[in-house]
Amino acid sequence: MNYLQNIGAYFLMIAKMFHKPTKWSVMKQLILKDIDDLIIGSLGIVSFIAFFVGGVVTIQTALNISNPLIPKYLVGFATRQSIVLEFAPTFISIIMAGKVGSFITSSIGTMRVTEQIDALEVMGINSLNYLVFPKFVSLMLFPFVISIAMFLGIIGGMVACVYGGFATLEDYILGIQTDFIPFHITYAFIKTIVFAFILATIPSFHGFYMKGGALEVGKASTTSFVWTSVVVIILNYLLTQMLLS
Amino acid sequence: MIEVINLNKSFGDAHILKGITTSFDKGKTNLIIGQSGSGKTVFLKCLLGLFDYEEGTISYDGTIFSLLSEDDKRNLRAKIGMVFQGSALFDSMTIAENVMFPLKMFTKQSKSEMEDRVDFVLKRVNLDDAHKKKPSEASGGMQKRVAIARAIVNNPRYLFCDEPNSGLDPKTAIVIDNLIQEITKEYEITTVINSHDMNSVMEIGEKIIFLKNGLKEWEGSKDTIFKTDNTSVTDFVYSSNLFKKVRKMYLDETQG
Numbered sequence: 001m002n003y004l005q006n007i008g009a010y011f012l013m014i015a016k017m018f019h020k021p022t023k024w025s026v027m028k029q030l031i032l033k034d035i036d037d038l039i040i041g042s043l044g045i046v047s048f049i050a051f052f053v054g055g056v057v058t059i060q061t062a063l064n065i066s067n068p069l070i071p072k073y074l075v076g077f078a079t080r081q082s083i084v085l086e087f088a089p090t091f092i093s094i095i096m097a098g099k100v101g102s103f104i105t106s107s108i109g110t111m112r113v114t115e116q117i118d119a120l121e122v123m124g125i126n127s128l129n130y131l132v133f134p135k136f137v138s139l140m141l142f143p144f145v146i147s148i149a150m151f152l153g154i155i156g157g158m159v160a161c162v163y164g165g166f167a168t169l170e171d172y173i174l175g176i177q178t179d180f181i182p183f184h185i186t187y188a189f190i191k192t193i194v195f196a197f198i199l200a201t202i203p204s205f206h207g208f209y210m211k212g213g214a215l216e217v218g219k220a221s222t223t224s225f226v227w228t229s230v231v232v233i234i235l236n237y238l239l240t241q242m243l244l245s
Numbered sequence: 246m247i248e249v250i251n252l253n254k255s256f257g258d259a260h261i262l263k264g265i266t267t268s269f270d271k272g273k274t275n276l277i278i279g280q281s282g283s284g285k286t287v288f289l290k291c292l293l294g295l296f297d298y299e300e301g302t303i304s305y306d307g308t309i310f311s312l313l314s315e316d317d318k319r320n321l322r323a324k325i326g327m328v329f330q331g332s333a334l335f336d337s338m339t340i341a342e343n344v345m346f347p348l349k350m351f352t353k354q355s356k357s358e359m360e361d362r363v364d365f366v367l368k369r370v371n372l373d374d375a376h377k378k379k380p381s382e383a384s385g386g387m388q389k390r391v392a393i394a395r396a397i398v399n400n401p402r403y404l405f406c407d408e409p410n411s412g413l414d415p416k417t418a419i420v421i422d423n424l425i426q427e428i429t430k431e432y433e434i435t436t437v438i439n440s441h442d443m444n445s446v447m448e449i450g451e452k453i454i455f456l457k458n459g460l461k462e463w464e465g466s467k468d469t470i471f472k473t474d475n476t477s478v479t480d481f482v483y484s485s486n487l488f489k490k491v492r493k494m495y496l497d498e499t500q501g
Contacts, residue, residue: 020319026349115333122293122405123347124322 010205017133017201020126027134034138038100042145045099046092050083050149053091054156057082062166072167076175079157081184088149089188090236093195096142097228101203104135105224108207109217117208132204142196143189150188187243194239195232202228246271247292247403247435252301254284254291261287262298263459272433274426274449276440279456280481288456289407289439293327294318305403323351326396326434328406328425332388334380340391341367341376347399366394370424386417390424397428404429404436410445418442422449443488446470455481471495 021027061078108131111117120127154176161172206224210216247269254262261284269275277285290296292303294310303310305321313321334343341363348359367373370390380388389409396404406425410418426449429436438445446453450467455478463478470482471492483489 020316023350110336114336115329115331116335118295119327119329119333119335121295122322122325122327123350124319124325125350126319 009209010201013128013132013205013208014201016126017128017136020129022125022130022133026130030130030134031137034134035141037103038135038138039141039145042096042099043148046095046145046149047152049095050088050092050152051156051159053087054079054083054153055160057087057153058157058160058166059164062161062164072171073175073178075161075167076157076172077178078175079161079172080154080176080180083153083157084150084184084188087153088146089191089195090232092146092149093192093199093232094229096145096199097203097225097232100139100199101224101228102221104200104203105207105210105221106217108132108204109210109220112208112210113213113217128208131208132201135204136197136200139196139200140193142199143192146188146192187239190243191236191239194235198228198231198235202231246306247437248302248304249292250302250304252288252291252298252303254287254296254298261459262291264301265456265459265461267454267461267464269435269437270452271435272430273436273451274429275435275437275452275454276446276450277437277454277456278440278446278450278481279462280441283456284459285439285441285456286407289405289437292437293325293405294322323347323399324402326399326401326404328389328392328396328404328409330407330409330411332380332385332392334388334391334395336380338379339376340372340378340380340383340387343380343391344394344398347395351399362398363394366398367391369397369428370394371420385412386414386421389413389417389421393421393424393428397432397434400432401434404434406436406438406440408439408441410440410442415444418444419448425449443482443485446482447491457481471499 022030058075058079061082062075065074108117111131117127117131120130158169158172161167162169167175203221203224206220206227207217210220249265249267249269252262252265253260265288277288279285287296291298298311308321310318310321334340335346338346341360344363344366345359348354348362352359354362363376364373367376370393372387372390372394375383375387375391380391383391393409404425409421409425413421422445425436425438428434438449440446447467450470453463453465453467453470454461455463455475457477463473463475465473470478473479479492483492
């Protein structure tokens with residue numbers, strides 16, 4: 001029953017988020033700040049993880065292809081498919097649920113605990129629009145982060161493949177060009193946009209409606225990470241079923 | 246003027262406010278006092294529209310708050326200034342940005358006009374060299390003064406203060422009390438203060454409402470509170486020996 005109530009409250013929060021918009025001159029600054037915090041601030045960790053996981057995917061694929069009849073370029077092909085279809089959009093979204101999601105929950109939760117949200121409401125400001133909408137808008141740039149993850153994952157794979165001696169550079173490049181289906185990129189970006197929406201709203205929900213003090217802010221961050229990850233995984237399954245099967 | 250008629254508020258089975266009827270006068274410092282758990286904060290949050298209530302009406306200069314649309318409620322709230330117990334300053338902004346915030350949100354003033362207004366109100370609360378500090382770098386007393394500056398910067402018609410003296414030393418508390426009273430007079434604001442600081446009651450309580458278990462037990466002023474024979478009020482206000490002595494001296498002096 002409590003779950004149903006929370007789901008209802010979540011959708012009401014989304015509806016209220018678009019109501020009574022904050023003055024554009026103020027909103028513009030909030031969006032730019034959130035782009036800096038949520039997007040630019042995540043590029044370092046995303047690049048680092050993408051590069052090395054791309055390398056690991058390549059090594060594991062290469063080590064599992066022991067049959068001499070299988071062409072070497074398949075290493076590049078498998079790396080591209082893994083990274084574009086699953087690793088970059090889904091795995092990076094889970095990482096972002098931890099990094100960005102807990103930041104959103106704790107920052108909004110702290111504002112709740114210290115009555116800053118009440119202060120906004122008393123001033124007649126739609127606090128949901130003021131706090132959540134800029135995060136939603138800035139996370140619409142999430143596909144940019146995922147594009148970088150895709151690129152660096154494939155580069156990481158290439159470095160691991162060539163310097164690990166699993167295949168030549170020509171084979172790897174041939175592999176990443178083989179049977180390229182442009183819709184796979186579209187599919188990855190559709191997933192990314194949906195996950196971006198989830199990343200902006202579920203952590204905000206947990207921060208905005210939290211009750212209690214500093215300890216509860218920590219608990220809310222953990223809960224928000226769990227639920228964001230669960231929803232991302234479920235939607236990943238549903239979207240894959242709808243778009244690829 | 247704010248008028249409250251038969252206000253009732255419950256949380257589940259707990260009946261918190263039981264038919265409160267009172268009014269808060271314009272240009273006066275109106276105090277709500279009572280023990281912890283008497284319903285003061287709930288009453289204040291009902292006045293601010295942060296809590297819905299089951300029964301009763303609250304009207305701001307004749308406008309009944311509950312009958313307003315959500316947009317009209319927000320427009321009315323733009324005329325309200327609030328000083329929270331913990332100041333509730335925005336951590337991510339400097340002191341000047343905190344004070345400028347209501348101007349940015351609700352006025353079309355140019356940047357220089359807003360800066361002039363911020364300079365003026367910060368001077369008014371005796372904080373003319375703290376513009377660039379973050380709230381975390383300011384003392385409790387400074388934070389309270391910034392909160393007052395933010396509350397008055399947009400010329401509010403109503404000012405609410407939730408325990409403005411909590412956590413402050415007695416000297417700073419008196420400075421804050423006097424500041425609130427001066428501002429109330431100067432700008433003809435309807436000020437409502439939630440307090441259990443007896444110094445505030447004696448200093449600035451032009452109208453005092455005493456709540457007990459969600460009921461309005463007594464209503465009067467700083468002058469009449471000395472003479473009341475309501476034992477609930479006297480037990481609460483004169484609970485310390487010092488205040489008992491002060492009251493005795495006052496009564497001896499006035500009767501003598």
